[in-house]
Amino acid sequence: MKxxxxxxxxGFLGSHLCDRFVxxxxxxxxMDNLITGDLRNIEHLFKLPNFEFYxxxxxKFIHVPGELHYILHFASPASPIDYLKIPIQTLKVGSLGIHNCLGLARVKNARVLIASTSEVYGDPQVHPxxxxxxxxxxxxxxxxxxDEAKRFQEAMTMAYHTYHGLETRIVRIFNTYGPRMRLNDGRVLPAFIGQALRGEDLTIFGDGSQTRSFCYVDDLVEGIYRLLLSDxxxxxxxGNPSEITIKEFAEEIIKLTGTDxxxxxxxxxxxxxKQRQPDITKAKEILGWEPKVDRAEGLKKTYEYFKNLPQERWFEEAKHREF
Structure with a gap:
C-alpha cells in the first residue's frame, strides 16, 4: 500500500485530497496544526485503518516513521482574512514548511507535490x-x-529538483470552491453565501468589474491527482477558465439562494x-485534464452543503478567529 x-x-482542499487518496x-x-484547519472536515476518516492524523x-521538524512514497504540501493559510492576520506564520509555512517537506522527501526518496497558487501572478498584466x-x-x-511565500516555495522546490534530483510537481491553483470552505473566510464565494444565509447584504469590494474563474473542488482534486502521477x-x-465578474457572480448567488x-x-x-483566468493548455495536453462541473451545478452543491449545516455555524464561521 502506497x-x-x-x-x-x-483544511478545505487538504481534506478533499485525503478523501480521494483513501x-x-x-x-x-x-498533518495539520489546526490554525485554519478543522477536524470536522476529516472526522469521518478517523475510523479507517488506512488513515492517520498528526x-x-x-x-517545525517533521518526522514520519516507515516508508513514505508521496508528500502533498497543502499547509498554508489561503484566505485574505487569515494571511493578513497571521503574516509571519504564512511566510514560515511557505519557507520553513516547504524546506522541511523537501528534506523529508529526500530522506524517504518520496515524490513531492506543492500547492502553489494563481497569486504568484499577482495583479496580472497578461490575460489569461x-x-x-x-x-x-x-x-x-x-x-x-x-504571494511571496508561494513564489519562494516554487523556487525552493525547483532547486531541490535540479540540485538533488528530487521528484517534484507544482500545481498553481486558481479560485476553487465547494463543501467544507469556511463561511466568510475572506474569499468571495463563501462570503456571499454566508451573507445570503444570514440575511445580510452582499458586499462587493471595488465596482465589481474585477473577474474570477471558479473551479469546483472535485475537478481540482482530479487535476492534482493526475499531476502527482505524471512525469x-x-x-x-x-482551474476553470470560465471567467465572470464579481458583480455578475453576486447576482448568480442572489438568484441561487432565492434571497432579495x-x-x-x-x-x-x-x-x-483585477483579472483571474487560467490558461489550461498545459493541463489539457500533459494531463488530459479539464474541468467537468459547470458553475451552476457546482454552486448548487456548495449551497446545499452550507444550507444544511447547523444554523449556529452560519454565525460561528462569520466570526474572525483570534491568533
Missing part, C-alpha cells in the same frame, strides 16, 4: 495567465506575505487582482 503525507490535511487505496497521513506545525508568465507582484504590499516537474495551472439582499460596495483592497 503511503502519502498530506500537510494541511484538515478512496484510491493509499495509506493517508494527514496535529503538528510543518514549520500562462505558466510562463512571471507575474506582477508587490512584495511589500499586504498580500505580499502570501512533469514544471508548474501547471489547474441588496449589493453594497466598499473600497477595493490594495493590490487586489
Amino acid at each position: 503511503r502519502i503525507l498530506i500537510t494541511g490535511g484538515a 478512496k484510491e487505496g493509499y495509506h493517508v497521513m494527514a 496535529q503538528h506545525d510543518v514549520s 495567465q500562462t505558466e510562463d508568465y512571471w507575474g506582477h507582484v508587490n512584495p511589500v504590499g499586504p498580500r505580499g506575505v502570501y 512533469y516537474p514544471n508548474p501547471v495551472n489547474i 439582499q441588496k449589493v453594497v460596495y466598499k473600497d477595493l483592497p490594495k493590490d487586489d487582482p
Whole structure:
C-alpha cells in the first residue's frame, strides 16, 4: 500500500485530497496544526485503518516513521482574512514548511507535490495567465506575505529538483470552491453565501468589474491527482477558465439562494487582482485534464452543503478567529 503525507490535511482542499487518496487505496497521513484547519472536515476518516492524523506545525521538524512514497504540501493559510492576520506564520509555512517537506522527501526518496497558487501572478498584466508568465507582484504590499511565500516555495522546490534530483510537481491553483470552505473566510464565494444565509447584504469590494474563474473542488482534486502521477516537474495551472465578474457572480448567488439582499460596495483592497483566468493548455495536453462541473451545478452543491449545516455555524464561521 502506497503511503502519502498530506500537510494541511484538515483544511478545505487538504481534506478533499485525503478523501480521494483513501478512496484510491493509499495509506493517508494527514498533518495539520489546526490554525485554519478543522477536524470536522476529516472526522469521518478517523475510523479507517488506512488513515492517520498528526496535529503538528510543518514549520517545525517533521518526522514520519516507515516508508513514505508521496508528500502533498497543502499547509498554508489561503484566505485574505487569515494571511493578513497571521503574516509571519504564512511566510514560515511557505519557507520553513516547504524546506522541511523537501528534506523529508529526500530522506524517504518520496515524490513531492506543492500547492502553489494563481497569486504568484499577482495583479496580472497578461490575460489569461500562462505558466510562463512571471507575474506582477508587490512584495511589500499586504498580500505580499502570501504571494511571496508561494513564489519562494516554487523556487525552493525547483532547486531541490535540479540540485538533488528530487521528484517534484507544482500545481498553481486558481479560485476553487465547494463543501467544507469556511463561511466568510475572506474569499468571495463563501462570503456571499454566508451573507445570503444570514440575511445580510452582499458586499462587493471595488465596482465589481474585477473577474474570477471558479473551479469546483472535485475537478481540482482530479487535476492534482493526475499531476502527482505524471512525469512533469514544471508548474501547471489547474482551474476553470470560465471567467465572470464579481458583480455578475453576486447576482448568480442572489438568484441561487432565492434571497432579495441588496449589493453594497466598499473600497477595493490594495493590490487586489483585477483579472483571474487560467490558461489550461498545459493541463489539457500533459494531463488530459479539464474541468467537468459547470458553475451552476457546482454552486448548487456548495449551497446545499452550507444550507444544511447547523444554523449556529452560519454565525460561528462569520466570526474572525483570534491568533
